[in-house]
Amino acid sequence: MLSRKKVAISIGDLNGIGIQLALENHHTISQEVEPVYCIDEKMLEQASKKLQFTIPHDFQTIEEIAPYFDIEAGRVSKESGTYAYASFVKAVELTRDKKVDAICTLPIHKKAWELAGVNYKGHTDALRDFFDAEAIMMLGCSKMYVALFTEHIPLKDVAKSINEKDLTRFLIDFYHTAKPTKQIGVLGLNPHAGDDGVLGSEETIIQRAIDNAHTHIGKKIYSSPLVPDVAFTPRVRANYTHYIAMYHDQGLAPLKALYFDEGINVSLNLPILRTSVDHGTAFDVAYKNIKLNSLSYINAIKYITENQ
Known part of the structure; x- marks a missing residue:
């Protein structure tokens, strides 16, 4: 034994x-x-x-x-x-x-x-x-994990915290330490993931960071920015076991609604x-x-x- x-x-x-x-x-x-x-x-x-x-x-x-x-x-x-x-x-x-x-x-x-x-x-x-x-906070269970790019900061500070350099590093580190076997869903920040810039431009920063991470990793493992209000519906969730959320409640509200009793917190990296x-x-x-x-x-x- x-x-x-x-x-x-x-x-x-x-x-x-x-x-x-x-x-x-x-x-x-x-x-x-x-x-x-x-x-x-x-x-x-x-x-x-x-x-x-x-x-x-x-x-x-x-x-x-x-x-x-x-x-x-x-x-x-x-x-x-x-x-x-x-x-x-x-x-x-x-x-x-x-x-x-x-x-x-x-x-x-x-x-x-x-x-x-x-x-x-x-x-x-x-x-x-x-x-x-640069510890990464990941929460969830075997059915679904969510990692947080920003954590315990006021909502008013989230948008200005999203920058290409830090998000690129985060995505690379997450891939190497979480070791997911399926594609990882990345949430956009704005409603409708910005609607091509009509509702915000942060998604262009997120996409550049995703592209940078893919170049470094050598394969495409991350989705393009997902529309946040449908990212956790059953049809979309069937494609992912791991998500990256841009801010605390964006990722943890749906996670806890679905798996509150069984979820855990893991410090990666x-x-x-x-x-x-x-x-x-x-x-x-x-x-x-x-x-x-x-x-x-x-x-x-x-x-x-x-x-x-």
């Missing part, structure tokens, strides 16, 4: 559902990988008592994560943000040091990170800085493999003894076993 991959699990915001996901699914997850949970014993004991869960005997923890604090279910706090960030940094450290094979991150609250003085908007931003690499659940901290149900839908978490682990 092949040895299981070792995966660091950053525990996320302890005022949310991350620790419940970890405890509820430990038996299932540990059949696939050897998880190392980036939480210390004292915080784990506090959380398990609040959840009325028994801690599994083989639940591996890490000492000296961050200062102890009192968990307050559903509250955005500096303390929970500090701990969540420290857990993530420890997971990255374990991967850098080759002590684990990959990272799976449980959900954080971005405002809690901000309150804790963390200058990153999320895991992907931090990973770019940690590794000085890094020297390490990082996956994550594709949902938030769910403060409204944290520590309320409500059975969670764990499909996203399980799929995030499976992606590691299949792609690491």
Whole structure:
């Protein structure tokens, strides 16, 4: 039998559902990988008592994560943000040091990170800085993945962020790291993909970047800019398993409408493999003894076993 991959699990915001996901699914997850949970014993004991869960005997923890604090279910706090960030940094450290094979991150609250003085908007931003690499955010499931050219920026800044040089690099990097086997759908920015310039000219920039990428790659793998409002209809979707969206909601609104429960987040174009659940901290149900839908978490682990 092949040895299981070792995966660091950053525990996320302890005022949310991350620790419940970890405890509820430990038996299932540990059949696939050897998880190392980036939480210390004292915080784990506090959380398990609040959840009325028994801690599994083989639940591996890490000492000296961050200062102890009192968990307050559903509250955005500096303390929970500090701990969540420290857990993530420890997971990255374990991967850098080759002590684990990959990272799976449980959900954080971005405002809690901000309150804790963390200058990153999320895991992907931090990973770019940690590794000085142009990490690519891809979300979805085996039925459909969507990569985001721009991510967490205001909508008013999207159009001016679309430039030939950066998009060309993005398309080349995505092809080499996602390794899709079918043609990749590229979304236009404007309604009707610009209608030949009547509704906007950004599609000409997108097409030039596509042409540049094809020249570099040596084959045509990307579509011409697709009309965004029909790109995810069943007829068009039959042609693609991977899409490139120009901005966050353009790609993630249809993805989550179709596959919310099973979607995951993957960071591509890094020297390490990082996956994550594709949902938030769910403060409204944290520590309320409500059975969670764990499909996203399980799929995030499976992606590691299949792609690491």
